[in-house]
Amino acid sequence: MDLRQMRYFTTVVQQKNFSKAAQLLHVSQPSLSNAISKLEKEVGFPLLERNTRSLHLTDSGKIMYERALELLNKFDHLTKEMKEVKQTGSGHLSLGLIESAKHWMPKVIHHFKGDFPNIKIQLLELLGVEQVQQSLLNYETHAAITNQMVTHRDLLAYPIYxxxxxxxxxxxxxxxxxxxxxxxxxxxxxxxxxxxxxxxxxxxxxxxxxxxxxxxxxxxxxxxxxxxxxxxxxxxxxxxxxxxxxxxxxxxxxxxxxxxxxxxxTVYLAHSKNRYLPPFIHSFLNHTTNFLKSENS
Missing domain, CATH: 3.40.190.290 (D-Maltodextrin-Binding Protein; domain 2)
Structure with a gap:
């Protein structure tokens, strides 16, 4: 059992069709069918119920699908983190914002760019606490400015003003x-x-x-x-x-x-407790908190 098999299996489940899944994965349909059959033999029970019209998960397949998604998400997160470990003076920063922060944030970016001119910055408007949490947990954003207290066990939020x-x-x-x-x-x-x-x-x-x-x-x-x-x-x-x-x-x-x-x-700055954040992101967070201290002092 390996990650390739997990990705094949989850794609088939999501597409509910071997032909469509094979196209997305850029493999032949026979190769995909053989890979799923081999996975079923390795685990010792059928994962899918097949007929001429539809495809469904077995009870055991439902458990396998949930665990496979967790593994693939963790692997994807690890891949992102390893790329970011290499980045010191260049890279990408994604930040979630409430609307009222968009007027002072350019001032923070201006100071930050003096130290890291090559960093690409993506600003995303996040409107609710659920949206904030999901963006951080799914590694869509490195940090978020929010006016709602984030209480998820894997996230850290602290007041900034x-x-x-x-x-x-x-x-x-x-x-x-x-x-x-x-x-x-x-x-x-x-x-x-x-x-x-x-x-x-x-x-x-x-x-x-x-x-x-x-x-x-x-x-x-x-x-x-x-x-x-x-x-x-x-x-x-x-x-x-x-x-x-x-x-x-x-x-x-x-x-x-x-x-x-x-x-x-109260407005908070939130980020993941477990995700590796490159030095330039920590620098950006420091620029943000220092700017707000000077503005509100």
Whole structure:
């Protein structure tokens, strides 16, 4: 039993067809069939139920398939790690981001590129904790900036900064002139909020609940940029992370602070506990934390 047989077997299961699997694997169909038959002889029991129309796993085959996938994933991860071990001054860095980080991240990259000019960087927007965890566990990203605490046993997450959630209003809105604003003051305003599933939405609704107020939700969006554009046109008000509007330019928008302990959040940096990270990635993480310390000091 070897990795080649495992890859053949899992591909056949996924394609549910020997002919399609053979094409993907670039082998002849007879060779693929012989390899699976040999694997079944080695393990001592049938893995697949075959007929003229379909192909199904046996009960024993289901166990073999799950274990084979685990082995192949670990082997693929090992291959990536060994490539990264060789990389010191050149290579590839993949980073997951929340939307509000994309405005300050270029400043971090600018400093980092002074030390590692040849590193290729991929920035991926990750919106939920499940997406963050899967990207790290599957080695799709080296690290992730997230506003949700990651608690998976194989991942490490630590806080890198705290930020307030701020109210955005059009400069002609009478709220822009008020000395103080409460959540109750927003009840009659057309409110713009993230769609269900976003942590920012949960934080904002929690703040309304604490003040026994209810938002008049008129618009649901996925990106802060869209929320800002709606406020810019005078269509409503919104609450977004301070770091997003801090680096953005919307001439008609006025940010206002609401006195509410609930309108704040912690942003974390997360990465795998077990994955080997080349020196240049550790350097990038250090550049990130040092930049944020200087910005928030």
């Amino acid at each position: 705290n930020e307030r959630l701020v109210l955005l209003v059009h400069f002609q809105n009478e709220l822009s002139q008020r000395p103080t604003i409460t959540m109750k003051d927003l009840e009659r305003e057309p409110f713009i909020i993230s769609t269900s599933g976003f942590q920012t939405r949960k934080d904002i609704l929690h703040a309304f609940d604490k003040e026994q107020a209810s938002p008049n939700i008129m618009y649901e969006i996925e990106r802060f940029e869209t929320a800002c554009s709606l406020v810019e046109e005078g269509l409503g008000v919104t609450i977004i992370p301070e770091n997003y509007i801090k680096y953005s330019t919307f001439p008609s928008i006025r940010p206002r602070y609401i006195q509410s302990e609930a309108l704040q959040r």
